[in-house]
Amino acid sequence: MSATATKASPALTAQPSIAKTDRQPAAGNASPHGPVPALYETILVERRERVGLITLNRPRSLNALNTVLSREVVAALRAFDADANVGAVVIAGSPRAFAAGADIAEMADKTLAELQTNDVFAAWQGVQAITKPIIAAVSGYALGGGCELAMMCDFIIAADDAHFGQPEIKLGILPGIGGTQRLTRSVGKALAMDLILTGRSINAAEAKASGLVARVVPAAELLQTALEAAHTIAGYNAPAVRMAKEAVNRAHEVSLAEGLLHERRLFQAAFATDGQKEGMHAFLSKRAPVFRHR
Structure with missing residues (x-):
């Protein structure tokens, strides 16, 4: 204030x-x-x-x-x-x-x-x-x-x-x-x-x-x-960045059990993004990922 x-x-x-x-x-x-x-x-x-x-x-x-x-x-x-x-x-x-x-x-x-x-x-x-x-x-x-x-x-x-x-x-x-x-x-x-x-x-x-x-x-x-x-x-996968921010902020608002459940759901949701496929396949291919932020 x-x-x-x-x-x-x-x-x-x-x-x-x-x-x-x-x-x-x-x-x-x-x-x-x-x-x-x-x-x-x-x-x-x-x-x-x-x-x-x-x-x-x-x-x-x-x-x-x-x-x-x-x-x-x-x-x-x-x-x-x-x-x-x-x-x-x-x-x-x-x-x-x-x-x-x-x-x-x-x-x-x-x-x-x-x-x-x-x-x-x-x-x-x-x-x-x-x-x-x-x-x-x-x-x-x-x-x-x-x-x-x-x-x-x-x-x-x-x-x-x-x-x-x-x-x-x-x-x-x-x-x-x-x-x-x-x-x-x-x-x-x-x-x-x-x-x-x-x-x-x-x-x-x-x-x-x-x-x-x-x-x-x-x-x-x-x-x-x-x-x-x-x-x-x-430069990172934009949906994952948003989810990570949301998960950390939730830690201040709910119990540990609720926070862990919310984190797990967001983790799972990240697998519905193009960035998850690109990031993991780039890692396996030993190349830098190219995220399209969707």
Whole structure:
């Protein structure tokens, strides 16, 4: 949910060298490399071969998450999910901040009735419906809503300068788009309670040790590492990739017995795909498989 956001932390003032505007059109063509032909106000969207790339683009507010950004991120994810030419997606921020939190200026004067009538965070529920893998490439600050957005992704690759936290308690509130639930599942109750109740943050090394982050790499290598991981995933049999994601996510929701049964059914279903035949026969023939993603 919210975090240190637009006005919450004087220490997170945007650098003058960053672009002056939040409004950036994604112009171009639909080639395998290049921007996606759509107009977005708060994000940049492009496709690199079979990988979709979404870059948060509110530099003056350190990518604070507002309503427009949430809707645009979900819309771009849905478009990539429906695109047969995309097999995985990377969400990135800027070198200084993946996202420093939710936009406090947008929420400060909201009332209980307003939030119940018009849930400003409802759009984020669309992320969990995406069937293709999503990788968060996190550098700099991932606080509050920024940390929650990273945790919505299937796994996080962090730069060695990244910091994660849920400091909403300092604003008189608590996380509201998954922080209490996803953080607890990722790092366990003790550390989740510590971070949420004290509002402190942890660095990339601590996040890796706690299980929040899958990999930590030098900041200069972050985007390339995330794109390479996404390219690897996107090269595999797409139905099997979707099934694997579904099976792992189910582990958080059901008992072990139910999860094992669901996994077995998905394993069996993979044998109805062209990719299973291609992958296994390629292995037996000692050649690289050529998946047609069906």
